[in-house]
Amino acid sequence: MADTPRVTFALTEEQEMLRQTTRQFLEDRVSPTVVRELMETETGFDAALWQSGAELGWHSLAIPEEYGGAGYTFAELSVVLEEMGRALFPGPFLSTVVMAANAIVLGGRDSQKKELLPGIAMGESMMTMALFEGPQGATTDDIRMTAAQDGEAWILDGVKKNVLFGHVAGTIVTAARTPNGLSLFLVPADTGGLNAEHVPTLDATRKQANLTFSGVRLGPEALLGNEGTAGPVIDRVLRLASVALSLEQVGGAQWCLETSVEHGQTRFQFGRAIGSFQAIKHRLADMLVSVEHAKSTAYHAARIVDDTDELLVAAPLAKSVCSEAYLRAASDTIQILGGTGFTWEHDTHLYLKRAKSTSLMFGGVRHQRRLLAEALGL
Amino acid sequence: MTDTIAAEKAEALVTGKIDELLSGYDPSMDPQEFWGRQYDLGLAWVQYPEGFGGLGVSPKYQSIVQRRIEAAGAPTWNRQINLLGIGMGAGVISAHGTAEQMRKWLRPMFTTEDMWCQLFSEPGAGSDLANLSAKAVRDGDEWIVNGQKVWTTLAHIAKWGMLPVRTDPDVPKHKGITYFIVDMEADGVDVRPLYQITGEAEFNEVFFDDVRIPDEYRLDDVGAGWRVSMTTLMNERVAIGSRSLPRGSGSIKDAIRAWREYEHDDPALRDELTRLWAEWEALRLTVERANQMRKAGIPGPEGSTGKLAWADLNKAITAFSVELMGWDGTLYPGGYELHRPTEFEDSGSPQRNFLRARANSIEGGTSEIMRNILGERVLGLPGEPRVDKDLPWKEVPRG
Incomplete structure (x- = not known):
């Protein structure tokens, strides 16, 4: 095996400032009360909040300058994603900024990039990707929907399940089999024959819809890039989305750790703070270890996304390690908080639901380890 | 500028x-x-x-x-040969010793002419090191030492030993300890091998019978031995927890070798191997991150978790390697011939490594003590109530 790429873990001054302003903004504007209000709506986002995020530059960070972006890297975006995970940020950020934007950057024609990316960078567009059709969807092999050719036009028929914010997005980037392989199509939400049905989610802060395509007719301009070339684009987007979720998971797991520690310091039973009992203290020490390990894998992955070989290792590594760390941190937090942790009123269940649902997205922990084993030749 | x-x-x-x-x-x-x-x-x-x-x-x-x-x-490789001296002793002598003491001990330590050992644990003082009962009594310009130490690595080839002993039994345990450097060739020092479950004797028992130590071999003040001991232990734990290794090396290498050699293809075993690989890589990246942050002057909690994580994971991986070997895992190549290594032996057969790893969560601070340290010093949780804290050492129950 080639030498493992070494990354610099410390944040640059600029990244540190971004972290501070992002956290401050999220604390001011995305309190648990706000999260809960949006959670109870069907659309799950707030237009003013979405726009403010864009004004802070979050949406444009990793979009190239020539297409209206700020031209930074995934490392900067990763700082925002971690903070969003900590705050349970609600809205189609992952589906728009991480998934659709990268699909367009990687697969789009120059004219499509010019047309679509500035809108994302400025916070005018909400997008998503409609990829999978069944509960185990995780790789391009799982994409079965076909697009039939009718002269210059393409006709899409089928159902796409579990589309993140699929009922909210203005443009859906969907995948279908075409004569020369796998292709991506840009489908405006108001296209005839497209129906989006919101479905309730385990994690109500991240909405989903099932999309039905009934003879959806698209012009040739709807094809993203060239026909039959979408496979590698989708592969890469899935890996970037996995890394993005790992960072969210790290932010959420750190919240769980801090919440449990504070409870251990302030909750008294048997005349002592319960954190003085080794039964609690040792559980928290183990949580600290697993959260620190999760951070290392997520930070590493965020810094090597441009190294395509290493990403094959780093993305499933981060996704599997961070998923397990977050789930364990959230479950243990409920245990340490006792009855309180099981109440609707306490925020921990929101983190547990995030933990479980993000661990399943784009392939669960065992799927990630299969990818990792493949990359390692095991 | x-x-x-x-x-x-x-x-x-x-x-x-x-x-x-x-x-x-x-x-x-x-x-x-x-x-x-x-x-x-x-x-x-x-x-x-x-x-x-x-x-x-x-x-x-x-x-x-x-x-x-x-x-x-x-x-x-002098650091590897004289790990206890260069890895721990030097830091303690430079932090607590006089210029004269530094001049005397550092150079021959660095060249490995003088090997070092660390005489901490006792039969009655393991995790509770401050409870130690080997004692020194002053006699003019000298101290007379009596007692027993145990688990002393390389004591049989060491010239010098780092030795905390009780010099005042009438004050609480942390306050009555003084730290000496002892000449292991002095009269009354008896080093006996302590064979461990692998059949090797990396460790020794050391008996002190009226051993005389000159007062100029005392490190720091009389009664300051606990503080000096803590410096030694912190150095040791950082040394264990911050070894930076290339990807896929260390015990996971044995596991991958066994996976290939025995031509395994079972998905459950593959998942377990990959899980261990991922955990080991996460540990490796954490050590790398901690080393970088420490060098950059912004050390964080990631710098304290290595020893605990490494111990538990190394135990799990070495056990899994043997599992992959099937019946071969039930053999012990070479047999259990009792012997006494003259330097650190880092590896052997997977079976030997499996056995040796059982000590990882005991040596250099048990995993239970490491969890207390993480909980109390890193996370800021309150300590356990301590019944012996304010009692004179001689009144503390022991056994």
Whole structure:
């Protein structure tokens, strides 16, 4: 095996400032009360909040300058994603900024990039990707929907399940089999024959819809890039989305750790703070270890996304390690908080639901380890 | 600006000394002679003062020294040979010793002419080290030591030992300890091998019977021994937890070798192997991150988790390697011939490594104690109530 790429873990001054302003903004504007209000709506986002995020530059960070972006890297975006995970940020950020934007950057024609990316960078567009059709969807092999050719036009028929914010997005980037392989199509939400049905989610802060395509007719301009070339684009987007979720998971797991520690310091039973009992203290020490390990894998992955070989290792590594760390941190937090942790009123269940649902997205922990084993030749 | 100039000057000073060291290097040279020259040029520990193996510059320049010496193919394994001296003893002597003591002990330690050992644990003082009962009584300019130490690595070849003993039983346990350096060749020191579950005796029992130690071998003040011991233990735990390794090396390498050698294809075993690989890589990245942050002067909690994580994971991986071997895993190549190694043996057969790893969560601070430390010092949780804290040591129940 080639030498493992070494990354610099410390944040640059600029990244540190971004972290501070992002956290401050999220604390001011995305309190648990706000999260809960949006959670109870069907659309799950707030237009003013979405726009403010864009004004802070979050949406444009990793979009190239020539297409209206700020031209930074995934490392900067990763700082925002971690903070969003900590705050349970609600809205189609992952589906728009991480998934659709990268699909367009990687697969789009120059004219499509010019047309679509500035809108994302400025916070005018909400997008998503409609990829999978069944509960185990995780790789391009799982994409079965076909697009039939009718002269210059393409006709899409089928159902796409579990589309993140699929009922909210203005443009859906969907995948279908075409004569020369796998292709991506840009489908405006108001296209005839497209129906989006919101479905309730385990994690109500991240909405989903099932999309039905009934003879959806698209012009040739709807094809993203060239026909039959979408496979590698989708592969890469899935890996970037996995890394993005790992960072969210790290932010959420750190919240769980801090919440449990504070409870251990302030909750008294048997005349002592319960954190003085080794039964609690040792559980928290183990949580600290697993959260620190999760951070290392997520930070590493965020810094090597441009190294395509290493990403094959780093993305499933981060996704599997961070998923397990977050789930364990959230479950243990409920245990340490006792009855309180099981109440609707306490925020921990929101983190547990995030933990479980993000661990399943784009392939669960065992799927990630299969990818990792493949990359390692095991 | 002045900082930049100072940094440039320091780097020029260090590289100049390295050039001087390497220009005089000849592959046929006795390694001890090379290490002596390295010490005299101030390249042993660059952060120490001149005359004590250092140049009085930032410790970050030491990595340049190591890299250049390695690149030149010159010897660098003195730290491995004399781990307890160079890895722990040097830090303690420089933090708590006098100039005279540094002059006496550091150079022969660095050259490995004098090997070192650490005489901490006792039959009645393991995790509760401060409960130690080996004692020293003052007699003019000397101290007379009696008692027993145990789990002493390499005591049978060491010239010097780091020895905390009780000098005042009438005060609470932490306050009555004094720290000495003992000559292991002195009359009354009896070193006996302690065979462990692998059949090796890396460790020893050491008995002290009216051993005389001159007062100038005392490190720091009378009664300050607990503080000095803590410096030693922190150095030890950082040393264990911050070893940086290439990806896929260490015990996971044995597991992957066994996976391939036995041509396994079972998905459940593959998942378990991959899980262990991922955990090991997460640990490796954490050590790398911690080392970077420590060097950058912004150490965080990631720097304290290594010892605990490594111990538990190494145990799991070495056990899994043997599992992959099937019936072969039930054999013990070479048998259990009791023997006494003369240096650290890092690896052997997977079966031997499996057995040896059982000690990882005991040596250098048990995993239970490490969890207490993480909980209390890193996370800020309250300590356990302690019944012995304010009692005079001699009134504390023990057994």
